[in-house]
Amino acid sequence: MRVRREGDTALLVEVDDLATAHRLNAAVRAAGLPGVIDVVPGEHTVLVVADPARCDLAALAARLPGLPLPASASGDAPPVEIPVVYDGADLDEVAELTGLPRAEVVRRHATASYTVAYLGFSPGFGYLTGLDPALHVPRRTSPRTAVPAGSVAIAGPYSAVYPSRSPGGWRLLGRSDLPLWDVRRDPPSLLQPGTRVRFVPQETP
Numbered sequence: 001m002r003v004r005r006e007g008d009t010a011l012l013v014e015v016d017d018l019a020t021a022h023r024l025n026a027a028v029r030a031a032g033l034p035g036v037i038d039v040v041p042g043e044h045t046v047l048v049v050a051d052p053a054r055c056d057l058a059a060l061a062a063r064l065p066g067l068p069l070p071a072s073a074s075g076d077a078p079p080v081e082i083p084v085v086y087d088g089a090d091l092d093e094v095a096e097l098t099g100l101p102r103a104e105v106v107r108r109h110a111t112a113s114y115t116v117a118y119l120g121f122s123p124g125f126g127y128l129t130g131l132d133p134a135l136h137v138p139r140r141t142s143p144r145t146a147v148p149a150g151s152v153a154i155a156g157p158y159s160a161v162y163p164s165r166s167p168g169g170w171r172l173l174g175r176s177d178l179p180l181w182d183v184r185r186d187p188p189s190l191l192q193p194g195t196r197v198r199f200v201p202q203e204t205p
Contacts (some may be wrong), residue, residue: 003061013046022073022194041193073194083202088172108132114197124163124181126191143169150176
């Protein structure tokens with residue numbers, strides 16, 4: 001674990017793997033450290049943002065490596081189940097790229113076990129690890145100017161669900177009506193780093 005300053009108000013903790021980043025994120029949040037105002041996990045980093053008026057960054061940097069890490073970031077929480085209608089605009093293209101039948105693309109996507117690596121791109125957009133390697137396909141060469149909210153997509157080693165209407169170049173496999181981002185909810189994002197996710201196929205309405 002390596003800790004370095006990021007400007008006057010933050011520390012960046014570098015770790016060796018995603019699981020450790022998730023466990024450290026959970027540990028910092030649970031510790032209630034004075035002056036810490038935000039924790040932002042990445043794939044191999046955790047950014048700890050603090051109020052320098054209430055926190056000595058040097059002392060915080062010395063304390064972070066000694067925090068006890070939980071065995072799991074998600075504990076015993078069951079996976080979030082996301083219902084999906086697999087009728088996406090790129091489903092046939094993904095089948096062609098992978099050499100798999102359309103039904104096999106759906107089966108492999110729906111039977112994988114996913115974990116939210118981190119949030120980014122737009123509020124509530126979770127990058128999900130665990131995608132079957134046979135489905136690792138590149139982004140579209142020409143991104144769409146508007147992808148509907150709820151679109152279930154893949155790109156490279158990740159899967160995701162677009163929480164809101166936005167531009168995007170990921171390949172669309174299906175759609176879900178589960179709200180992933182709601183400002184009336186606390187926290188607004190249904191998905192958090194370390195959350196386990198599974199997709200549940202639904203019949204076309």
